[in-house]
Amino acid sequence: MSILSAFGSNRSLVFELTRREILGRYRGASFGLLWSLISPFLMLMVYTLAFGFIMKSRWPGTTGTTTEFALILFVGLTVHGFFAECVNRAPSLIVGNTSYVKRVVFPLDLLVWSMTFSALFHLLMNTVVLLLLQLLWNGQIHATTLLFPLVVLPLIILTVGVGWIVSALGVFLRDIGQVVGVVTAAMLFLSSAIVPVDSVPEHYRWVFMANPLTFIINEARQVVIWGNAPNWLGLGIYFVIAIAVASFGHMLFQKLRKGFADVL
Template sequence: MNERRASELVAVLAEPFSAFGRHASLTRELTKRDILGRYRGASFGLLWAILSPFLMLLIYAVAFGSIFKSRWPQQVEGGPSYALIMFAGLIVHGFFTECLSRAPGLIVGNANYVKRVVFPLEILPWPMVMSAFFHAGVSMFVLLGLQLIQVGPPPWTFVFFPLVLAPLALLCAAIGWLFASLAVYLRDISQITGVLSAAMLFLSSALVPVEVISTDYQFLFRMNPLTFIIDQMRDVTLWGVMPDWIGLGAYAAVSLMICFLCYGWFRATRSGFADVL
């Protein structure tokens, strides 16, 4: 009896991650379709995955490096430029924003899946997260390539960047379940994602280090879930500092708890999707 209960508990805990188990092949195909479909019809095709972050980095290099002459407190002569430091933070924000902006359309935009009783709707956030991971990885290699040209070989700690993003990926999956469900019943949800994305950018350490912010507002910046990941991303890709494993572990634990809560909400509201759509 105890073994049966244990197996049932394991099955319940593993259910939100069935996209990597019994639905792995379907998740892989949806992710592939998502990535390739974004550039279908474009003259440069998948090359835009590299061109877009490169052009964005070029804009920030000109704007903040040449025009505003901005500097970062940790910036040293011969080290990473302000544009590279900022770009490392924008990669994290871009990862989050891609998931946030697309989450409300996961169910509303795939109404045909709702009518198929056998289709596992619960896996839809994961192809979105994996697609965002792909684009973050491409942007990261653009960052490392320009870092190689500008200051020399990047620190070996850059290999940890997927582990730094992993806890945020859990949080983004949770947002996917929550916003996808809410958008079915409240279509205005999609209208607030742009404002929320901008708030998450300007109230994080993506553009300015928290240390230079007035002490009255530092707490607000540190409470932003992007700030810690952005700082960790810069540590491993630019400064050669090992990740804060304890901090990442705590972040992952909280994200995992939020995952289960949002997945539970998604499962509880799923039965009404077909009636509303």
């Protein structure tokens, strides 16, 4: 309950920080918040052009059409994009908000929540684009799509935990900011986001299956693309692990925050 206590008692503050963060990201842009919808389209066009048309990639067990491959690819990119946005920002989260560190009464762990909700907003926009394309190209949206929030919920909790760990360590180990970018890029290509696990040589598959994004990406495709029920047992195990990581991350953050002011 400790990982929810601060959020529960400061919900309005978290939502205000999230709102300011989202609006600040698009402040001054001609299209404003529309870029949250335009960017996913552009990203999908680039990856579909590269993998669908130039490299002629196709997903095993599908009809082999470019549109279906684009949707399958987009699900993986959307899930990875949410995780990568949070982890890549985490190292500078505390360092970039020194004014909050100096205020003893400010709950610094809320910064991770606001960062996560900001990434969730972009995940929502990407999902809207995905569903619109699926309706346009396939003429239907599966009822199991309603289960998508339950599929990504364990990943959200895991991401919050990783955010606490990385943001706390980023205050003392500034080099970690250079490392996480490489790690998140590796997690994209070493997951099922772009590469089907079945096409990977068997003695290398454990690397893909050990990637925490692979399972969520696969289950997201099951409920959104193919209209199947998710693996409830797998999601339950993932949820327990995510809670453990988040609890450890919050404990580590609260312990290290005592030295933030001295370092900054």
